[in-house]
Amino acid sequence: MSLLRRIEDPKKSVRYEPAAPAPPAEPPRLPPAPREGTGRDLSQVSQELKARVQAKLIAEMDPKMDLSDTAQVRRTIEELFNAILDQENVVLVRGDRQRLFEQIAADILGYGPIEPLLADETVSEIMVNGPKQVYIERGGRIEKTPIVFQDDQHVMRIIDRIISPLGRRCDESQPMVDARLPDGSRVNAIIPPLCLNGPTITIRKFARRPLMVDDLIRLGTLTQETADFLQACVRARLNIIVSGGTGSGKTTLLNVLSSFIPPEERIITIEDAAELQLRQEHVITLEARPANIEGKGRVTIRDLVVNALRMRPDRIVIGECRSAEALDMLQAMNTGHDGSLTTLHSNSPRDTLARLETMVLMAGMDLPLRAIREQIASAIDLIVHQERMRDGSRRVVNITEVVGMEGEVIVTQDLFAFEQTGYDEGRVQGELRPTGIRPRFTPRLEAANIFLPPTLFGYERSLFR
Numbered sequence: 001m002s003l004l005r006r007i008e009d010p011k012k013s014v015r016y017e018p019a020a021p022a023p024p025a026e027p028p029r030l031p032p033a034p035r036e037g038t039g040r041d042l043s044q045v046s047q048e049l050k051a052r053v054q055a056k057l058i059a060e061m062d063p064k065m066d067l068s069d070t071a072q073v074r075r076t077i078e079e080l081f082n083a084i085l086d087q088e089n090v091v092l093v094r095g096d097r098q099r100l101f102e103q104i105a106a107d108i109l110g111y112g113p114i115e116p117l118l119a120d121e122t123v124s125e126i127m128v129n130g131p132k133q134v135y136i137e138r139g140g141r142i143e144k145t146p147i148v149f150q151d152d153q154h155v156m157r158i159i160d161r162i163i164s165p166l167g168r169r170c171d172e173s174q175p176m177v178d179a180r181l182p183d184g185s186r187v188n189a190i191i192p193p194l195c196l197n198g199p200t201i202t203i204r205k206f207a208r209r210p211l212m213v214d215d216l217i218r219l220g221t222l223t224q225e226t227a228d229f230l231q232a233c234v235r236a237r238l239n240i241i242v243s244g245g246t247g248s249g250k251t252t253l254l255n256v257l258s259s260f261i262p263p264e265e266r267i268i269t270i271e272d273a274a275e276l277q278l279r280q281e282h283v284i285t286l287e288a289r290p291a292n293i294e295g296k297g298r299v300t301i302r303d304l305v306v307n308a309l310r311m312r313p314d315r316i317v318i319g320e321c322r323s324a325e326a327l328d329m330l331q332a333m334n335t336g337h338d339g340s341l342t343t344l345h346s347n348s349p350r351d352t353l354a355r356l357e358t359m360v361l362m363a364g365m366d367l368p369l370r371a372i373r374e375q376i377a378s379a380i381d382l383i384v385h386q387e388r389m390r391d392g393s394r395r396v397v398n399i400t401e402v403v404g405m406e407g408e409v410i411v412t413q414d415l416f417a418f419e420q421t422g423y424d425e426g427r428v429q430g431e432l433r434p435t436g437i438r439p440r441f442t443p444r445l446e447a448a449n450i451f452l453p454p455t456l457f458g459y460e461r462s463l464f465r
């Protein structure tokens with residue numbers, strides 16, 4: 001376990017340095033046991049007691065103990081715990097004793113103070129900013145919790161607990177890690193000296209029941225009409241990009257769009273950390289892999305896209321396009337693997353196209369810009385852009401068709417756009433409305449036997465009869 005020692009430095013307020021390894025033979029020096037009834041704050045007494053018992057436990061526990069056999073480890077901890085309390089002559093009422101044991105066991109076996117947040121289904125995100133600040137996101141809004149860790153080391157222990165079963169570590173040589181909890185939640189940890197507030201953990205909780213299309217309609221992310229429209233587009237095998245800012249709900253919407261893929265098609269999903277939860281039966285899930293401790297064995301999204309093309313896919317769903325894989329994806333879309341879906345981080349539909357260009361350039365093929373734009377314009381049919389609004393709600397704000405090239409530029413047209421009508425009682429008011437433009441790809445929908453009423457796009461039937 002890597003522990004960092006905090007050093008006060010007059011020039012820089014705080015500096016971190018690797019702690020010298022503790023001499024193994026000598027047990028940690030413990031402060032004298034406080035006696036009950038000394039008039040000191042009881043919670044402080046129990047904090048000290050907990051720290052002391054925990055330090056002893058860690059010193060006495062077999063470091064090679066297999067932590068995966070939870071029941072066995074729990075029994076061992078309980079025996080040691082009782083022995084230490086006896087040794088220290090501490091008398092606790094049964095409730096306190098049990099609570100103390102549970103807290104200590106949670107630190108060693110579980111995820112310590114954030115354990116209850118992980119169990120709470122209404123919490124969608126957990127943010128530990130060093131030991132003294134823990135924030136959560138609930139119902140789209142950020143809240144501060146009263147939860148605190150004892151110190152930096154305590155947070156480090158929890159980070160270690162999360163990533164060590166995955167054969168990873170987080171220390172000065174590797175101060176940033178991405179990992180996943182056994183339940184699928186996505187974890188990022190970054191520690192000093194890169195992070196000045198202390199070891200910081202961000203957890204995107206895995207939704208046991210992912211949001212489905214009806215939820216998105218209920219939450220105001222989509223309207224029934226736009227949901228029907230997107231379903232038609234997926235069925236007609238359009239290539240669609242879901243774009244938006246961080247946490248704007250891109251992966252959730254991609255999951256919903258993927259649910260529209262007919263069950264008889266062979267779907268290959270490619271992700272950094274498997275987040276998609278498809279209901280179809282015929283799904284192959286591929287997951288990229290970071291390099292191991294020796295810096296070997298890295299498998300990128302791009303490698304997986306290339307491999308997926310040899311797996312007879314009907315559909316390729318890429319969790320997120322971040323770099324060079326964009327080129328392979330566009331080529332796949334342009335060579336008969338249509339109906340592919342992906343997400344991309346951007347600020348607007350136009351920005352989505354600009355970022356795609358940059359990503360293709362990252363592939364290092366030295367293609368002329370015009371050729372890249374042509375690839376993009378012919379591959380991408382639709383951009384669905386989503387935003388996290390200031391009231392915490394997530395909304396689709398543009399559904400934009402990529403029409404083609406005109407001279408050097410890619411031409412797009414909005415088919416639906418969000419119109420904000422006000423801001424009432426802390427809630428954004430407004431609706432995703434049709435712009436009155438009929439998509440140029442309508443014949444492709446019709447070829448797939450999908451006929452949408454013209455009113456869906458906001459124009460009167462009578463005008464077009």
Ligand SMILES: Nc1ncnc2c1ncn2[C@@H]1O[C@H](COP(=O)(O)OP(=O)(O)OP(=O)(O)O)[C@@H](O)[C@H]1O
Nearest residue numbers: 124216219221245246247248249250251252253394
């Ligand atoms: N339409 C929605 N309405 C309300 N909450 C949503 C909606 N879509 C997603 N969320 C919630 O917002 C959080 C982020 O969702 P999601 O992972 O889909 O976003 P993302 O854009 O893919 O994020 P990232 O940029 O980190 O990949 C999740 O907790 C999810 O439950």
Ligand SMILES: [Mg+2]
Nearest residue numbers: 250251252320
């Ligand atoms: Mg995502």
